[in-house]
Amino acid sequence: MPDQSSSKLPIEHYVAPLEETKLEAIDSVKTEGKPSNLWIDAWADLRRRPMFWISSALILIIVFIALFPGLFTNEPPNANCLLANSNGAPVAGHPLGFTRQGCDVWSRIVHGAGTSLSVGIIVTILVFTLGVIFGAFAGYYGGWTDGILSRVGDIFFSIPYILAAVVIMTVLANYRSVWVISLAIGIFAWPATARVLRSEILRVKNSDFVTAATAIGVSRFKILWAHVVPNSIAPVIVIATISLAGAIVAEATLSFLGVGLPTNIMSWGNDIAQAQTTLRTAPQVLIYPSIALSLTVFSFIMLGEVVRDALDPKARAQR
Amino acid sequence: MSTPLLQVKDLEVAFRTQNGVVQAVRGVSFTLDRGSSLAIVGESGSGKSTTAHAIINLLPGTGHISGGQILLDGEDLAKASQNEMEHIRGRKIGFVPQDPMSNLNPVWSIGFQVEEAIRANGIATGRKEVKARAIQVLKEAGLQDADRRLKQYPHQFSGGMRQRVLIGMGLAANPQLLIADEPTSALDVTVQRVILDHLESLTRELGTTLLFITHDLGLAAERAEQLLVMYKGQVVEAGPSREILQNPQHPYTQRLVAAAPSLASRRIQATGSIAAAESAIAADAATAAGEAIDLIATAEARAEALEAAAAQPPAIVVENLTKVFKIRGSGDFKAVDDVSFQIRRGTTTALVGESGSGKSTVAKMLLKLEEATSGKIVVGGKDLASTSGKELFALRSRMQPVFQDPYGSLNPLRNIGNTIAEPLQTHKVGTKASRRERVFELLDQVSLPRTLLGRYPNELSGGQRQRIAIARALALKPEIVILDEAVSALDVLVQAQILRLLAELQAELNLTYLFITHDLAVVRVIADNVCVMQKGRIVEAATTDEVFGSPKEQYTRDLLAAIPGANIELGA
Structure with a gap:
């Protein structure tokens, strides 16, 4: 053997001392620690993120305001409006001042929260x-089912949902309500969600665990809902959280354009629309509802972002 | 005496993770002389690839060298800068990666990628010279029609040809050292053999020093002069390959040698002694479990069982089975062509073939996951073609599959208890309490603790997942289990464990196995009968002893010869 180097390992047969290289049982089972899967891990990850707690707290506060507006203001939003107070500055009991009609701005914001949230939630469910x-x-059945469903989705996708909603709300001008505006937004907004889920389903449906379930005798329909959808749904949940914010913005946009909710329903979009005329003289009338709207949208987008990061194990590993 | 080409001294590699720093390589040292060859052998997670990647400074993610030296010609690579390493990679150290499918960029032509490697290493300048060198490199790597194929794209090349391209690129700059990281583990055995032969003669001609990384002890011993056995980031044994194989000293190496199917089968053939048969499988202690697969004893017991079984109708009869796939543009493709075989109850038949031989399609048709184009499948006296609805549902409980990929065959969102209980729920067997009892019983049968019930698949190793898959397959007490490459993705020690478990279960429950595999070596320790498939046809069908002892077909002989390490004499 030619080796005369200083290496501690000669070419001759080297055997590591056993005490330095302890053998473990082959394939031993680890049973310490808590059970973990994608959702359990994601939850553990979320709990460590301040962004999650901040956005959740903001959302909870907004929901609470929407459910119990009476706890936050004694002023009714539409009554007690005195034109004498038109565009008035804040006074005691009216912390944010008055609108052009002399209504209390804080009260209108508080009572508008419910509308915005309702629209957001109904649209998201839809x-x-x-x-x-x-x-x-x-995604799951493929073939002509996919052909028909995907083409229908493409047709809806090809029309911008905000444009479609403008048209619908104009046609249904006499029936404007929270439900109608939610339908008008939701009916054209779903194809993006369908596309994401379809591609996820295409990925999951060829997994061996699906084949194994088929071989057991589980029906196709049951496999879809018991095995395929649960493994495909994570990105859809992220989209849903973010689309809730999108729906709130859409309602405000439609109301701003004058094709949204009627003026007797409190809505941040309506308030912003009415405030444009007095922007220079009384900016608070515009600014406060805008802040409420932004804060709500921001909370949901922030929540969506952290949930997305938590559900993506790769993103988790890189931090 | 000149200095050795490569000296690795007390190498330490660490990865930063969420749970702190993990030491992947702990104090590895070795020396590689010019023109010699060394193979680093180990299971997944042993740190063998990490060691190789540390040498060329291609550690992934948060990995970094945390100690030791890597001296190439006396220059310490552990301290080299990015720029210096870029100069060394390709020019001084060539690298052949593991997966030929993903290591070539699919949007660039082969010629472009080889020329890029040549230009990057400054071997040739000028369009013509670079192109000429690219053709030369590819020809050296064994692509005879290289000039014609330069403009083709990776998808037009087979796996073996892509690996040749990667080898050509690795050797393009005549490096002194070539690191080959599992260069052929994604390829069929016959292709593997050709590629390795070529790599060997090429490096000998060029005088290149070769560093192999492999999980296959047989391959390592066959292709390298020296072996380095790694376990959990440490070197447990090193030395001349033959000697280590014939006389392993460290208990881990002994385990590894005993469990390697390619070597084990050879041992049994060579000595025929019961002791050898035992050590072939039994890695830890000759328990009752070890005896169950003592091949000679089993064979005798099996012979009696076979005679008894001969009178009964066979469990599976396949006659003239054919499957034609319609391929857009290029007409029909016969995946399975006129295949016939029978499996008697309580026996194991192996269906062996390389990728594309149609063996998995046969399994899918048997499980009725795929419809046969023509031919007959009779399971337990029932013709599969005419069964549907309730009959098929009932038949499914008598025949269950176990698949190759332990990571894909369990629903990651279902806990172990629910996964194993799913067949029972689907077939409405028993009450909730009795189902729970049955799940416990199954966990015992596959030697897993009952505490796994509420856990999820991602917490388990590949072998443990495969046990869960076996438990799920056995839940309905089937007569037939179809094992589709069920042990192919596992490390050798775990593979030996699972094979032993399968043999035990067969003896205990009188199961009939259809064992589908590309690995002839494994067949030897598990099967009674073998059907060798090639291009959709069965080219040879006989008992296991006949196929291994006196193969009739040239193709079978090629397959047998291609088992790495099969021709190494182990003086037992």
Whole structure:
């Protein structure tokens, strides 16, 4: 053997001392620690993030205000409006001043929260339901089912939902309500969700655990809902959280354009629309509802972002 | 005496993770002389690839060298800067990566990628010279029609040809050292053999020093002069390969040698002694479990069982089975062509073939996951073609599969208890309490603790997941289990464990196995009968002893010869 180097390992047969290289049982089972799967891990990850707690706290406060506006203001939003107070500055009992009509700004914001949240939640439920049904069936069954469902989705996708909502709200001018505006937004907003779910389903449906379930005798329909959808739904939940914010913005946009909710329903969008005329003389009338709107939207987008990071194990590993 | 080409001294590599720093390589030292060859052998997680990547400074993510020296010609690579390393990579150290499928960029032509490597290493300048060198490099790597194929894209190349391209790129600059990280583990055995032969003759011609990384002890011993066995980031044994194989000293190496199917089967053939058969499988202590797969004893017991079984109708009869896939543009493709075989109850038949031989398609048709184009499948006296609805549902409980990929075959969001209980729930067997009892019983049968019930698949190793998959397959007390590459993705020691478990279960429950695999070496320790498939046809069918002892077909002989390490004499 030619080796004369200083290496401690000669070419001759070297055997590590056993005490330095202890053998473990082959394939020993680790049973310490808590059970973990994608959702358990994601929750553990979320709990460590301040952004999650901040956004959740903001959302909870907004929900609480929306549910119990009476606890936050004694002023009714539409009554007691005195034109003498028109665009008035804040006074005791009216912390944010008055609108052009002399109504209390804080009271209008408090009472508008419910409207914005309702629209957001109804639209999200609608988008989620339609998106999951269309996406799941199209991706899982494929063939002509996919052909038909995906083409329907494409047709809806090709029309910008805000434009479609403007048209619908104009046609239904006499029936404007929270429900109608939510339908008008939701009915054209679902294809994006369906597409994301469809591609996830395409990825998951060829997994061996699906084949194994088939071989056990589980019906196709049951496999879809018991095995395929639960493994595909994570990105859809992220989209749903963010689309809730989008729906709130859409309602405000429509109301601002004058095709949204009627003026007798409190809505931040309406308030912002009415405030444009007095922007220079009384900016508070515009600024405060805008802040409420931004804060709500920001909370949901922030929540969506942290949930997305928590659900993506790769993003988790990189931090 | 000149200095050795490569000296690795007390190398330490660490990864930063969320749970602190993990030491992947702990104090590895070795020396590599010019023109010699060394193979680092180990299971997944042993740190063998990390060691190789540390040498060329290609550690992934948060990995970094935390101690020791890597001296290439006396220059310490551990302290080299990015720029210096870029100069060394390719020019002084060539690298052949593991997966030929993902290591070539699919949007650039082969020629472009080889030329890029040549230009990056400054071997040739000027369009013509670079192109000429690219053709030369590819020809050296064994692509005879290289000039014609330069403009083609990776998808037009087979796996073996892509690996040749990667080898060509690795050797393009005539490096002194070539590191080959599992260069052929994604390829069929016959292709593997050709590629390795070529790599060997090429490096000998060029005088290149070769560093192999592999999980396959047989391959390592066959292709390298020296072996370095790694376990949990440490070197447990090192030395001349033959000697280590014939006379392993460290208990871990002994385990590894005993469990390697390619070597084990050879041992049994060579000595025929019961002791050898035992050590072939039994890695830890000759328990009752070890005896269960004592091949000679089993064979005798099996012979009696076979005679008894001969009178009964066979469990599976396949006659003239054919499957034609319609391929857009290029007409029909016969995946399975006129295949016939029978499996008697309580026996194991192995269906062996390389990728694309149609063996998995046969399994899918048997499980009725795929419809046969023509031919007959009779399971337990029932023709599969005519069964549907309730009959098929009932038949499913008598025949269950176990798949190759332990990471894909369990729903990651279902806990172990629910996964194993799913067949029972689906077939409405028993009450909730009795199902729970049955799940416990199954966990015992596959030697897993009952505490796993509420845990999820991602917490388990590959071997443990495969046990869960076996438990799920056995839940309905089937007569037939179809094992589709069920042990192919596992490390050798775990593989030996699972094979032993399968043999035990067969003896205990009188199971019939259809064992589908590409690995002839494994067949030897598990199967009674073997059907060798090639391009959709069964080219040879006989008992295991006949196929291994006196193969009739050239193809079978090629397959047998290609088992790495099969021709190494182990003086037992």
